[in-house]
Amino acid sequence: MSGGLSTTARLALLARLSKRRSADDSAPRPDAGSARDFSTLPGMRDYGLLKTALASLDMKSPLFQQHDGLAGAHSRIGNRDVVNFASYNYLGLNGDPRVQAAAKAAIDRYGVSVSGARITAGERGLHLELEAELAALHGAEAALTFVSGHATNVTTIGHLMGPRDVVVHDAAIHNSCTEGVRLSGARRVPFTHNDMAAAEKELAASRRNAQRALLLLEGHYSMDGDAPDLARAIGIARRHDAWLMVDEAHGVGVLGATGKGVAEAQGVDPSGVDLWMGTLSKTLSACGGYIAARRDVIDWLRHTAPGSVYSVGLAPPLAASALESLRIMRAEPERVARLQSNGRRLLALLKERGFDTGGSLGAAIVPVIIGSSIRTARLANAMLDRGVALQTVLFPAVPEQSARLRFFVSADHTEADLSFAADMLADASANLGAVESLPGLG
Incomplete structure (x- = not known):
């Protein structure tokens, strides 16, 4: 949090705050100065300085506000x-009586947890129903759910790409996507936000030295509230022999006449996108994420993606809430x-x-x-x-x-x-x- 300070002013401020904080830390830590001292981590040190900056300005943090009850409108x-x-x-579905009833019915039938990974502990019909309807939402052959939207991108990108590959992505892409690229070891190349000419330039320049390539976008950017030119993105990916992945976390329920997302809003055939990603925690009023794609791709992910194989399955009340929310969105x-x-x-x-x-x-x-x-x-x-x-x-x-x-x-x-x-x-x-x-x- 720099407040627009110049680099010199920011460094001077951090130095002063560091001295002030050191003076306030009267009780020395037993691990001070050793490799076990967590406070020597660059991220933790910077966070501590920011906390001190807030305190020095007599500012309360605007983060982590506590809600007492349902957070709707x-x-x-x-x-x-x-x-x-x-x-x-x-869509105001978090708290809808029909969604709550579906969650309660799922608890009555399946319990609160599936108590294991689906691949080893067994399936529930509820998951399969939800995945079939999510696939249909994107015009895809199949879909696979995960327990977290963030983990969906991390495990899918991390599993799909490798050190000899390249991922070209919008500079405003979500952290979960960049973390997935980091896990994969692929080369990461950002392009100027929502600039398709820049996207093609970067993809063309980096593609020749890469085994595989992924063009990575959001359908509705959470930081800016805008959307990419999807048809142009599909063309760019095809011209450069790359996969196209679109994160629709904020697009489903928001874009398009019936809430199917950016493809519906722009009149584009959704089959031009190789991998659709979405979350269950926004419009669908639950928690989790999913990938929708070709059936063989989903079958491979179901059997091999770490975030599926080594993770507990989606909790039944969450799957039921998402499924009911999806049906209400479609009906209303x-x-x-x-x-x-x-x-x-x-x-x-x-x-x-x-x-x-x-x-x-x-x-x-x-x-x-x-x-x-x-x-x-x-x-x-x-x-x-x-x-x-x-x-x-x-x-x-x-x-x-x-x-x-x-x-x-x-x-x-x-x-x-x-x-x-x-x-x-x-x-x-x-x-x-x-x-x-x-x-x-x-």
Whole structure:
């Protein structure tokens, strides 16, 4: 969290904070100075300095806010009701009585856990039903579920690619994808966000020395709320003999007339994508992830992917919740239409008040790019004080001067909710004043 400081100023700040922290650490650790001292880890050291920076500015962290109850379009945080834009409950199905009933029925029949890996402990028909409907959602032959969306990308990419391969990916791709590439040992080549010309240039340059290649995109980017040109991406992958994988974690239920994602929204044949990835934790109101692809690919992953073979199967109530949510989404497309209308409306309201919303489509994710991480954190706290919960993204999760607030819209938000949020952000921003330098450096 640099607040837009220059490199020199940031280093000076860290040095001062390090001295201050050292003075405060009066009790020496028994492992201090040894290789067993966890505090010598670069990441842990930087985290400690950031904590000290927050304390030195008398700022409370905007992270890990505790919800007391269901986090839908509204929630309760700190003993007060808030309008909630911090959750991925896109179609309002988390808490739907039909979804809850399906989860309870699954517990009654199967218990809370499947108590083992599916390959050795045995199958449940519920998993197979869910996977068949997920495959159909993407026009694929088969699908395989995993217990975590993050783990889905890590294990699939890590298993699919190897040290002689290359992965060309959007610079804004999710951490789970880059972790999967790191595990695989493949060469990782990012390209400028949503720039298909840059994608083709990087793929062409790196393909000739690689055994296999993967072009990796998101269907709806969670950081910016925009989408790639899918047809162009398919063409690029084919021209350069590469697989195309699309992470639809935030696209399902959000894009397209019936919520099938970016392919439906852009009128593209989904079979042009080799690997569709999705999560169960957003629109489908459960937890987990999945891959949809050709049947032989899924069969291979089912029998060999570490995240499937060496992991417990998806918990029955989660599988049932996702399956019921998927069926409701398909039966009630008006939910998708309402979500998209709300997204467009919030985008317009924020733009009218002069906020930078980047390239957001206004589908369900609307960022407000603030710049300074410190100002962003202060705004998030000020918004919560005004009764609006939203997400913050600070350095180092994004580059300096790209810190932002993110609004995640729900089909259950009302016009009053959207107007209130936009008005409160305008008020909070106007009353915050200048927050451009840190103590002793500005």
